[in-house]
Amino acid sequence: MITKIVSKNFETENSHTLEVAKQNGAYRSIDEAFTKPSYLIETEISNSGLRGKGGGGAPAGAKWCLATRAREMDNITTSSYLVVNADESEPGTFKDRQILEFDPHLLLEGMILTCYAIGANEAYIYIRGEYKFFAERLNEAIAEAYADGILGNKVKGFDYRVDITVHRGAGAYICGEKSALLESLEGNRGHPRLKPHKPSPEYYFGKPTLVNNVETIATVPFIVNNGAAAYRAYGTEKSPGTLLFGMSGHINNPGIYEMAFGESMQDFIDKIGGGIKNGKKLKAVIPGGASTPVLSAQEVKEARLDYESMKATGSALGTGGMIIMDEDTCMVSALKNLLSFYHHESCGQCTPCREGTAWVDGIIANMLNQKAKKDDIDLLSDISKTMNGKTICVFAPAVAMVIDGFILRFRSEFEAYIEKSLGEAHV
């Protein structure tokens, strides 16, 4: 089941150093790619069907085109920017840190190729503030690359400049949203921006900018080295390639495993995850980071791990970071945990989100304290409707999906809490 593309060097000793990375072939793709026109890389990426691996799964090639076309259309002669999103904060997701820890040079190589492809000279890695260790790893790798002439005014002797800067966030989940990330990178509060109604690139200080996830960019060297067809050989027709899938919670072997898209979720949990802790039965799985609707054990049996199948199952693949819950888990408490997360992390810009997250958090808290009211489930659904699609970014719609997912599949548990509360009140 395991297919190693991005994670191929993770187990090599000292894989994070330039010396070992070079022995494993790092930076070799640049020699050939830089002698050819830059659009060839973009074409290769488009043909490979590479999809953004930060959760959304949008086609990477199309996103790259936007950044380069916008520069031509706006007659911007200066270079654009590449920003790598390493703000991994989605609960259940801990994959990018593996790349940063074990193969930072793979990311840097991907960034240099991407910069060349989209015509960028400056690139930033926006890393979450808590990842101090990983930021230092990156800075060491970058210093090595500068000293070796791989980064700087002349990349490996070619007449092309690439400068990479690591920029630390300071503890705000919302900065993983690309426009909030850019606001933060500009020195502001991390408030997401309004999006135009047509496809458009992001802008950093008014210049077209490409924002991609760490893992997406780390996949670029493989595609440039081996061609689009080699990448398409893995995965499914619409979700080609691989993803770093993760498992945490009630599972025997928590961790990150790279697999091609389309594998069975049940096999992943049983064979690679080693089954549920303490021999318990599976109750539910949150398939791709907290913001994807929860799946019941029955649905898990049918679920296949690619974007289209997961959507058909009634959830989303998201980041591929699964949270596994055993039969003893109280789903109301689990939802409470997630809702307090969202309540804390809402940036406060839009009213439905700022007020809504606080409200639903309070309702569930009351339920757990046996102070629920008769119509609380309807009220939750009603609030979730008001939060969905009425805000600047997708934070509130995600919360709405989470609430709806829990109520749809585990309604009886919520009803039991309400009955208990009402019973208490009557006594």
Add this chain to the structure above:
Amino acid sequence: MSFVFNETHEKQFQGLLPRYPHLKALVLPCLWMVQYQEGYISAEAMAYIAQKLDVPQAHLYGVATFYTMFNLEAIPQYHIQVCKTLSCELCGQADIIKSIEEETGLRVNESNALFKLTEVECLGACGGAPMLAVNEDYHENLTPEKTRSLIQRLSQ
């Protein structure tokens, strides 16, 4: 104005200047440097940075209060931040909190001369749940025993 960057941070600041297209982009890096230098971000330091980056002081205050990792008050030497999000909760975060409370005599959100204990949202280490961070160092795959010996080590 009593705050100025020390030599190391001034050098670091000058090194970062050519990396960004606009002075304002240095707000976060500067706030980090202030926090490393003083342990927290004082009003004087904010005034200093505002002048240095040519932004209003109110803007800096707005930014510093938005991000949870910036301390606006001095805190004890060790800030114990226990992750409380779902994977950690499923894996026994409550026992970790209990062992810290017993070992330090503190409750969540309290501090003494040496420790400050808080619960924080997902630290991105779900595979190593339950986990906590002491200042900026991660401690993963915890058990109550491991947590106790960690606290004892720090107390010495």
